[in-house]
Amino acid sequence: MKANTLRYGMIGCGMMGQEHLRNMALLPQAQAVAIYEPDAGMRAAALALAPHARAVDSMEAVIDAADVDALVITSPNFCHADQLLAIAARRPLPVLVEKPACTDLASVSRLRDMLRQTQQPIWTAMEYRYMPPITELVKQVHAQTVTGSAVMLSIREHRYPFLEKVGDWNRFNKNTGGTLVEKCCHFFDLMRLIMQADPIRLFASGGQNHNHKDESYPEGRPDIIDNAMVVLDFPGGRRAMLELCMFAEGSRYQEEICVVGAQGKIECKVPGPTRFWPADTLGEPPVAQLIVSPRHPAGPRTLDIPVDPQLLAAGDHNGSTFYQHQKFLAVLQGQGQVEVSLADGLAAVVIGLAAEHSAKTGEVVDLTQGPWSLV
Ligand SMILES: NC(=O)c1ccc[n+]([C@@H]2O[C@H](COP(=O)([O-])OP(=O)(O)OC[C@H]3O[C@@H](n4cnc5c(N)ncnc54)[C@H](O)[C@@H]3O)[C@@H](O)[C@H]2O)c1
Structure with missing residues (x-):
């Protein structure tokens, strides 16, 4: 791995997560290092695309991993709000979160409250x-x-x-x-x-x-x-x-x-x-x-x-x-x-x-x- 490589942790890695992995592989300075994917088939497919990455058994393990510089959330929509809030509370790393950022008005309000308290770079993936x-x-x-x-x-x-x-x-x-x-x-x-x-x-x-x-x-x-x-x-x-x-x-x-x-x-x-x-x-x-x-x-x-x-x-x-x-x-x-x-x-x-x-x-x-x- 090059000295200035940025290392990513993946939260959810199904169809879209794997598209992210294929595209990160085209950038010499981006590398996935940790993947949390609960489904065994999707996990195996993701690891095949990112042979240098390891599978971990929880979202928290990705967030806490010392070698992770940034996170990519590609879990189902209904997970995004709680996952963003957990990241902000636990270790506010830069995040690329797949759209939609959340699925209901109550979560919009929780995330707006969070935004008032964090400087964390969060990019909503709007391809x-x-x-x-x-x-x-x-x-x-x-x-x-x-x-x-x-x-x-x-x-x-x-x-x-x-x-x-x-x-x-x-x-x-x-x-x-x-x-x-x-x-x-x-x-x-x-x-x-x-x-x-x-x-x-x-x-x-x-x-x-x-x-x-x-x-x-x-x-x-x-x-x-x-x-x-x-x-x-x-x-x-x-x-x-x-x-x-x-x-x-x-x-x-x-x-x-x-x-x-x-x-x-x-x-x-x-x-x-x-x-x-x-x-x-x-x-x-x-x-x-x-x-x-x-x-x-x-x-x-x-x-x-x-x-x-x-x-x-x-x-x-x-x-x-x-x-x-x-x-x-x-x-x-x-x-x-x-x-x-x-x-x-x-x-x-x-x-x-x-x-x-x-x-x-x-x-x-x-x-x-x-x-x-x-x-
Ligand atoms: N921007 C785009 O054009 C685009 C296109 C497709 C999908 N997406 C978005 O990407 C996200 C994923 O969609 P997909 O098509 O890859 O769905 P998918 O079902 O193929 O993948 C989602 C993965 O998340 C895993 N998962 C389930 N619960 C989880 C949890 N609590 N934590 C972590 N992972 C969990 C599932 O096992 C699954 O493999 C969705 O939010 C979707 O809207 C965006």
Whole structure:
């Protein structure tokens, strides 16, 4: 191990934890050294990807390990809040915590209290920010090169149903926070980033129309929604919309993001995980695109945004897990700042919970005061 290698402890190491391990392995100065993973199969798969790491038998053993410099939390959603609180109380190491930071309003409040008392660097893993086509779109929107000031934003995700997980934790709202938290906190985070503001109000319509309806578990039948539309108002008469459909894996692109301002429009199209593309029948997977459409002179231009094949192969998220780790490593080395704070992660959870509430009740939710306040 090189003298300046940063050593990581993993808390939970299933599908996403293993994507983190594959991407950390591409960074010469990052190395996983301790892994707490309760499931024997997942533990063996994780150790195969990180042969220098050892398995330990509790979260506390990872936190206390003298050779651990930073922690990565990739346990199920409902574990994150208690694990963050335990780390802050026991040994406040820098943490990269997978989204969503928590699953209910009570935990949002506990974590906000914690944040008032700690200087600990905590980065909420919001991989979508670091997908190359989305990074480029955000850069151009903020520079106002194509759109001028952004007025309308729409994010559409058409994808495959939730995958099977260890213990089927992702089939129930109580474990995930609900689909609009579990899946869509990414998109609410992107909306805050792109619009450079917090939304002030939202309305959502959503339901469980197709997926998991014939499944049954000891806890009962899955109660997670599989499609939704959410409309959000932003200050200054600006607005955003999310369209989620989780029975649309036949699509060429998984995410389509469109921003319009007075001067023009910019869009990006992002393919889903390469491993799900039916290459045997359809050939090479689609390449991400950025489309710029100014009003004067009118004329759309399409640019391909290819992603390094090695990074595509290391995960399901268009190379973003690598770029995020690169930046998290820079924080650990004292050469960078946390870009997605825990406060950002909590804001995305509150918007997701508010959208779940709106979809259930038909209410418009005020995000500026009361239980759904974003600050
Ligand atoms: N950012 C993204 O795009 C993205 C994508 C997928 C998953 N995720 C997030 O990553 C997290 C893990 O999801 P996953 O898909 O890897 O699920 P998973 O079920 O494959 O992995 C979770 C692992 O945590 C282990 N675990 C269970 N209880 C634990 C505990 N108390 N402490 C530590 N580990 C425990 C399980 O045995 C399992 O192996 C979730 O929060 C999920 O939302 C994020």
